[in-house]
Amino acid sequence: MDRWLDKVAVVTGASSGIGAACVKDLLGHGFRVCGLARREIKLKETESSLSAEQCDRFFSIKCDVTKEDSIKKAFEWIEGNLGGIDLLINNAGVIRYTDLVKENNTSDLRAIIDTNLLGVALCTREAFQSMRKRNFPGHIILINSIDGHQVPNFGPNLPSFNIYPASKFGVTAMTEIYRQEFLKYGTKIKITSLSPGGTKTDLFPDEHKEIMNYPCLSPGDVSNAVMYVISTPPHVQIHELTIKPLGEP
């Protein structure tokens, strides 16, 4: 725990699911944690479940990761008030349940691309610049998905996940691009893609959960994997970690 005492972690998509679980675990490990999301009311709910001591180390920041000015403002606040970033968890993500070929689904396409790819790229760029200035070797984690390695096939009776799997395949590629670029810039920043299988969160509507009827991970299971990934010795970098519930097909 001393290793991380007062280090600064930024979690995007901290208002629910996996992000909210990461916030709690990171606070438990001594980090100061900035939780970013659009819904302030949900961030407040996360905050209200913390102890008084943890509240002092938690900073909820309203931020839309699809908007560059919103990201810049958030990261400038963190830099100015907390002195920089040691760990970024790029977790914010959206999915849409419409077929890719369906008419009038442009807003679904944009939401997925802007959040899952552009948002990750913009937040990572800001965190990278902040980490380069600091002595503590930084770490950036991309919450990917098993759908970023294999396109799911739920048969003809369910809509597909639109461009979601392609966005997560993109995250797989970005992980390698960052690894190469971090080396090029001579930094000791670690990059990890963490790919969970089905996880019980608000991402999936209830009717999908019922039809799929798979065993699921909990947000805490994924957060545990995050804590494992950051616990490795300084010279060890977990490039890709896949975590599935036992029994998932």
Ligand code: NDP
């Ligand atoms: P949730 O829907 O519970 O959480 C998604 C989070 O992303 C929310 O906090 C939401 O906050 C935030 N978010 C969405 N859009 C934006 C935005 N434009 N700006 C800022 N924050 C945003 O789902 P999960 O916890 O399941 O999802 C977290 C990550 O895990 C995603 O990247 C997802 O793809 C990935 N994942 C999930 C799996 C699952 O089965 N659940 C499996 C594999 C990967 P707000 O709406 O307040 O902005």
